Amino acid sequence: xxxxxxxxxxxxRGLTVATAESLTAGLVAATLADVPGASxxxxxxxxxxxxxxxxxxxxxxxxxxxxxxxxDARVAQEMAVGARSACGADYAVSTTGVAGPEAHDGKPVGTxxxxxxxPDATHALEYRxxxxxxxxxxxxxxxxxxxxxxxxx
Numbered sequence: 001x002x003x004x005x006x007x008x009x010x011x012x013r014g015l016t017v018a019t020a021e022s023l024t025a026g027l028v029a030a031t032l033a034d035v036p037g038a039s040x041x042x043x044x045x046x047x048x049x050x051x052x053x054x055x056x057x058x059x060x061x062x063x064x065x066x067x068x069x070x071x072d073a074r075v076a077q078e079m080a081v082g083a084r085s086a087c088g089a090d091y092a093v094s095t096t097g098v099a100g101p102e103a104h105d106g107k108p109v110g111t112x113x114x115x116x117x118x119p120d121a122t123h124a125l126e127y128r129x130x131x132x133x134x135x136x137x138x139x140x141x142x143x144x145x146x147x148x149x150x151x152x153x
Contacts, residue, residue, distance in 0.1 A: 003145055006148050010091075015041065016041050020092060020094040020115075021094065023136075024144065025049060025137075026047045028045070043088060044089075058083060059082040060075055071111055072096070072113065073126060076114060077124045080124075084118075090118065093144045093147055096115075098136075108128075116147045
């Protein structure tokens with residue numbers, strides 16, 4: 001699976017994508033945008049490193065953030081729903097997690113949630129990645145791309 005596969009799958013179906021990224025800080029959107037022709041499917045994205053951006057721009061519940069922290073499946077789902085709405089996209093993918101070097105919100109390094117929101121369903125996937133900070137971020141990006149492809153396959 002490559003970014004080219006994702007771009008081709010969405011273009012062939014006439015569908016658009018948005019991103020909401022925390023730990024990946026734009027890697028998913030940048031990887032998609034590296035593919036020639038991506039402008040036909042990539043609507044935009046939000047880098048929401050801070051919880052205030054998650055709640056203010058993406059509409060993630062402040063109560064949920066206070067209760068669960070930012071590294072949570074429900075937060076990933078709400079981020080994806082918010083990006084889909086904000087960007088007017090058919091589908092959206094989100095990433096939130098802990099790339100390290102320290103645990104965050106009581107979650108160990110390598111914990112990642114990928115959210116996907118589409119016209120019919122929203123869900124989140126949980127991962128445990130190992131490696132350096134960069135390797136965890138890249139693995140989260142790859143998981144998000146795979147989730148986007150799976151959503152329309």
